[in-house]
Amino acid sequence: MTARIMIVDDEEPIRDSLQGLFEDEGYLVVSAASGEEAMARLRKQSVDCVLLDIWMPGIDGLETLSRIHQVDANLPVIMMSGHATIDTAVRATRQGAFDFVEKPLSFDRLMILCRNAVQKRRLEQENSDLKRQEKDHHSRRELIGQSAVIREVKALIKRVALSDSPVLIVGEHGTGKAVAATLLHEASKRKDGPFVEVNTASVIVNRMDSELFGHEKGAFTGALHPQRGRFESANGGTLFFDEVTELSLSAQAKILRVMQERVVQRLGNPTPMPANVRLIAASSHDLEQVLRDGQLREDFYYRLNVVSIRMPSLRERIEDMPLLVETLAAEQANELGGEPVRFSSEVLSELMAYHWPGNVRELRNYIERCHILMPGEEMTRESMLPPDQSTTQISHSTTAAKASVAMSGVEADSFHEAREAFERTYLLQSLEKHEWNISRTAADIGMERSQLHRKIKAFGLVPPEKESL
Structure with missing residues (x-):
């Protein structure tokens, strides 16, 4: 580094x-x-x-x-x-x-x-x-907000946590389903036990049995060592299936059997092992439609759906936006260094008017982008970065906004490369703004003339009239 x-x-x-x-x-x-x-x-x-x-x-x-x-x-x-x-x-x-x-x-x-x-x-x-x-x-294991809908979710989590029944958490992407699952575990009598997460979409289908139930050495080609499955690892605690609809029908049937018998068998070993786990599942899909499409077993669905928690979208609790923005800005400052980026009341109004299809996850990514490009500064209506870089829904003509939009098409393998690409774009637009007057550009962006000259040379920036020579 x-x-x-x-x-x-x-x-x-x-x-x-x-x-x-x-x-x-x-x-x-x-x-x-x-x-x-x-x-x-x-x-x-x-x-x-x-x-x-x-x-x-x-x-x-x-x-x-x-x-x-x-x-x-x-x-x-x-x-x-x-x-x-x-x-x-x-x-x-x-x-x-x-x-x-x-x-x-x-x-x-x-x-x-x-x-x-x-x-x-x-x-x-x-x-x-x-x-x-x-x-x-x-900090990422808490639901930030004081709106009525989020208070209802917090209260429901506390009540449901006291039970040992399966829980189904539904909601759009980025609404905090994994956070809710963690809170359920931490408020339950299993809090001292393990919390094991299975991201079903990331597991190869033909390896799902091994991933869930484990295997012995030699159980199949490539099984060079014995491996504990997720059920075995979560024994005495909680097993969380994220995007449960990605499970195959075969895997659903096997999990249902484990839920009923509370034992598992590793591949290649007939000896049953205890699987005393509480199951929590989450999905961002319309489960009724998934049932109709035949991608979800009815018996598995009804066994999971003993208690259901619906996570509200950010649009449904937009009054939480000021608190979310303040908390996430402080979080990014802790992670990346510097002081938190600040947002004027006009910008907060703009952010509250945006539809946030990615919900809190999208907001967190947006705050991170703001902190990288404008650390410690106040975001105003004139200088704000648009929440959605792929659209002109919030359009401004400032240098910072132009540079951020220009960066949306840049491919970079590291943060260092991304920063250099942004610096080059930012300096080029600033120079063009001042018709390549070095003194005025340096004064405008708060950089010494000698340093600006060095940056121009390093990035190979050339005035338009020289490019044509």
Whole structure:
């Protein structure tokens, strides 16, 4: 993963020299001419290390260091100074600086310090990511909202959880059926047992028996090792079938038998094993129509449908939109870094007017896109990104909106490639907007002229009149 560093120094030659040095070594570089500019950039974009000059106009390096650690307490900051005393170095260290270097700078020493700082940052991030993943896992196990319909669903889940009967959860894609299944398990007497999910659409049909019931070594060609089935793994807990209508009629009959007898047999082993599981199934299809089409056994359907929970679409609880947007924006900021993207009241009204065919899942993806393209900024009517990139249902002519639409057709194998493609499109449209005037473009987008020149060269951007030569 490419590391991003920030260089903060009021002397442009030093910034340019260090930027060239680190870019030659493969780093991504963000530069700032003052402590104030550095803080503004940090609130919008996360970095892995900061090189910070001490003596600067405005807020000095020590004050900037303090403010940086208020935003990100673990961000390594290497202090630089040509007029420092031992007392200054000690103060910087006590304030949490990663290290201290004197000018004139030794590029070799600076490179080693930066590499060590980035490595330390990565190790700390890996540890915090593990903790955050656990936290995010919990955040995705709740139904966000206070509307009447979602309160009814929450209340029904609590009542149904006390039973051990099968439950059928229905609703459109992205309404939170898997979340509801998890909540049912956690509120049940089986909460200390396993929760095992089977995404039926992802299992190869001729391997379904092995996946569900397990197999012994040599039970069939390719069975090189014994394997526990999902029923066996979920014993004492809950087994959740997502998109249950994807099961074959044969698999439905076998599952029905397990539900009745509470035992399973591995392929290649006649010995029955206990399968004391609670079954929860979910579907986004019209089950009455699936029954009529003969793709769902009636006895299996009625055995599953002891209790039914219908998950409301986002359109049915649109009053939850402000809370959902705020919660999901904070979630993305935790996952991707930076401050949450904000939404004006006009934009919220636009979002509430959109039909959201993908429901909360689509909204989560939209908020993630907004955070990637406009981190820490307020989305206004003029700058908002359209929820549906494939249509012009919400049409705006701003650079950000144009760039996001342009990106919809870009294929990228990684986030790094996608970001570079967006940067290239964004810079090209900004340059065209200002008729390739470098000074006006740099001022408009908040980038230094030298950095803009470097980006133009890196992306191979050429003015129209030169392209025709």
